Amino acid sequence: MGNTISQEDLKWCRDKTGISEAIIKRSYEDFRKGLADNEKELDFEMFLKKAADIKGHDVQKFTTKEKEGYRNLFKAFDENRDGKLSFREYFLGTLIITNHKDENDPNKFIEDALRLHFRMKDVNDSHLISAKEAIDIWYKFDIYATPLDSKLQYIDEKQFVTKGLKRLQIKETHVGETKNT
Numbered sequence: 001m002g003n004t005i006s007q008e009d010l011k012w013c014r015d016k017t018g019i020s021e022a023i024i025k026r027s028y029e030d031f032r033k034g035l036a037d038n039e040k041e042l043d044f045e046m047f048l049k050k051a052a053d054i055k056g057h058d059v060q061k062f063t064t065k066e067k068e069g070y071r072n073l074f075k076a077f078d079e080n081r082d083g084k085l086s087f088r089e090y091f092l093g094t095l096i097i098t099n100h101k102d103e104n105d106p107n108k109f110i111e112d113a114l115r116l117h118f119r120m121k122d123v124n125d126s127h128l129i130s131a132k133e134a135i136d137i138w139y140k141f142d143i144y145a146t147p148l149d150s151k152l153q154y155i156d157e158k159q160f161v162t163k164g165l166k167r168l169q170i171k172e173t174h175v176g177e178t179k180n181t
């Protein structure tokens with residue numbers, strides 16, 4: 001407990017991502033940094049601060065749009081929707097941020113996040129998940145599903161990501177910055 005990662009968490013992270021134990025342990029140390037001994041989870045402010053650390057600059061340097069991207073990512077990874085990230089949730093989140101160290105477009109994170117979620121459900125590597133599973137993931141990303149989607153039995157990865165991003169975009173132009181049309 002506390003400053004050492006539990007065997008359960010270690011095994012879970014390794015099985016889900018195939019990442020080496022050394023890296024998972026290092027990530028756990030990063031996760032613990034700034035957390036009091038009795039604190040087990042991160043809130044959004046702390047998450048953003050860590051994201052800034054990873055990118056090697058100050059939180060203040062994030063643009064509103066970038067912050068919004070991280071907010072979406074935070075929400076997406078907050079599996080149980082309690083507004084906090086457990087280590088497992090955090091680990092998957094930072095994995096994607098780290099892969100996009102030089103990337104300034106948070107939407108790219110979302111794409112990778114969608115893929116990762118898809119692959120976590122695709123346990124037998126069939127590149128298919130049930131439509132219900134797909135809709136559950138979309139829901140976490142605030143992506144709507146059509147009645148047609150719910151009639152499908154399975155959905156493949158390409159379709160899953162393409163539809164998801166397209167719908168997110170549509171939503172963004174509606175809800176995001178005001179546009180004069």
Ligand SMILES: [Ca+2]
Nearest residue numbers: 078082084085
């Ligand atoms: Ca959570």
